[in-house]
Amino acid sequence: MLLFRSEEHIDRWCEQRKLERGGTMSPETALRLGAIWYADK
């Protein structure tokens, strides 16, 4: 999972590598999910 400045940068990165675009989420959401994921680790 990589971090990008914007959705446009994701599009450009995928296009350069001829990769299908995957799912995205905000860092805020990823942090909230991570907090749940790692709460009992």
Add this chain to the structure above:
Amino acid sequence: MTFETLDRDVRLFVIQHFVETAQPPTAEETAEALHLTLTESAAAYDRLAADHVFVLEPGTREILMANPLSAVETAFPARIGEKRYYGACIWDALGTVAMLGGSGTIDSRCACCDEALTLEIDNLELRPVEAVVHFAVPAAHWWDDIVYT
């Protein structure tokens, strides 16, 4: 001692060692600390790797990742207090901060343009930042090649 208990103890020791030193212990160090034989310690490493708890360097019992912590420097460093840890990806870097108290700074970069992207987190609150997390690999395939993921 059951495998379940042994593996739990090994996992806990490895994570504690990783958190304290920013490096994972060897199977020998784990055996010594937990009063195990090297065979027992190594077998626990193998089981935990098979269960996707650890990622081992291919052909060795050296821990590459004990999620969310990476033994090698990556583009996702998480500064927490005076210590610096590395996540294998942005998900793991955020998870590291979440796991270790909820406050820290991730000094990352845009994967496309290499512009610095700093994520500052205070008590699980992220300061506003223009950034997006991209999952190039669907979750169902993360472990097909976890290092690539």
